[in-house]
Amino acid sequence: MKSISRRALITRGITTGLAATAGVSGLAVAARMAKRYGLIPPDSCGPYGPGETLTYAAQRLLTAHSMAREFPRSMISKSPFANEVAPPTDAFRRLQAGGFANWRLTVDGLVAHPTAFSLADIHALGRSSQITEVACEEGWSYIAEWIGTPLSAVLREAGLLPQARYLVYFSIDHYWWDSLDMADAHHPQTLLTWGMNDGDLPVPFGGPLRMRVPRQLGYKNIKYLVHLTATDSIKRFGKGLGSASPEGGYAWYAGI
């Protein structure tokens, strides 16, 4: 039988102990760094939290300044698919009857000047267009030209405060809501979209106002926007998971 000397046993014990301590403190440091640099998504808890956190952290490091692919005009889809939407609410129908002249986008929360913007106010803040692909989590996709005002211009106008960490946005029925981190909120391709393929944004595609986040999947692109609010704590909204999507079982971060 092989005997192990007492000294070897003690050495081995100390080595194992040191390795375990290094491992645990390494993880603790990694967790603190991740929190500091905003690498933890709101839905980081639960059985799928580890995978989701890895995905989000990796994409935040990899895609800090990357731009979604843009396509030539010839690749614009001749038959885009609008997907189904819930029947419009009475409030929506009234605004539609008035040509959306009374449509308002309320911007509040951590901003210096809470404002209710009309569509004309938003148009006046700048125009940007992009030919990008909408990709649905189901698997289908189409390319369109999206015309709108960069979200960053609206946030600048409202005086976004530096302590804001998330921008929460709501559809008119308030059933659909979502949020962006500041990296995506300030991204030059993130558009408050009001035009599509050289015309007004059609109602089935989210008109009169839709969030467009081309580096994420379709479900992040909420239709019929009426309300933006800047916050430093996403936990205060809904179940605290960042959007309606995780409450329905879907990931908050949709860049995959």
Add this chain to the structure above:
Amino acid sequence: MSTAVQARKAAAVRHSAPVRHSGLVRITHWLTFLSFAALLITGGEIVISHPRFYWGETGNVNMRPLFVIPIPSSRDTVPTGYHYVMPDQNGWSRYLHFQSAWVLVFTALVYGIAGLLNGHFRRNLIPERGDWNWRAYWARIAQYLRRAPPSRAESASYNVLQRSAYLLVIFVLFPLIIWTGLALSPAFDSAVPAAVNLLGGRQSARTLHFFLSIALVLFLAVHVAMVALSGFRSRMRAMITGRTSTMEERP
């Protein structure tokens, strides 16, 4: 001989039995199996939300598909011809799909780096010099068709067909399925546009991802069939404990 002596002899034989699979190979094999099973099930769930496939950059229900899987869909916006909508399981399926993909990628990294460093690929997977010709392949295929028992050397190692199949799965199919999967991430594509452009577009990447999963399922079916034919219990024991008992080896 007393039973105590017999037992000690048996134990000695067990310990001296050759290690068929190293600890690293066993652990990474089962981690790969678990993550592949999860990826396959959740991938199937995701496919039924749009069981249509396209070629090129874009594709949707208003466009002509390359082919359609004739099953009901979990979304009522897909015209399948069935008057039935399957339950939608995409939420947890997507979460689990990507989490399992991370497990697979980490496992592959550990296996790949270790395999390069410790000579596992060179020793066990690259076909032996004398087998680098079609005759060696045909000889093996003929042997399988005759259902002739393997030689002693072969039962301790892999033959040229096995080596080629494993190399194809490890160095071609798995890297390609990871690449085509990554190409479906709009954020990853913004950082590395070539990932999707080289494949011919988003829908091509999705269709290739599907075909690659079918190829891996075919491999799995043949792999399990061959394990069953060559002795399911002993092969499973070898992949779990690392050893085959000498009693079961062919003379």
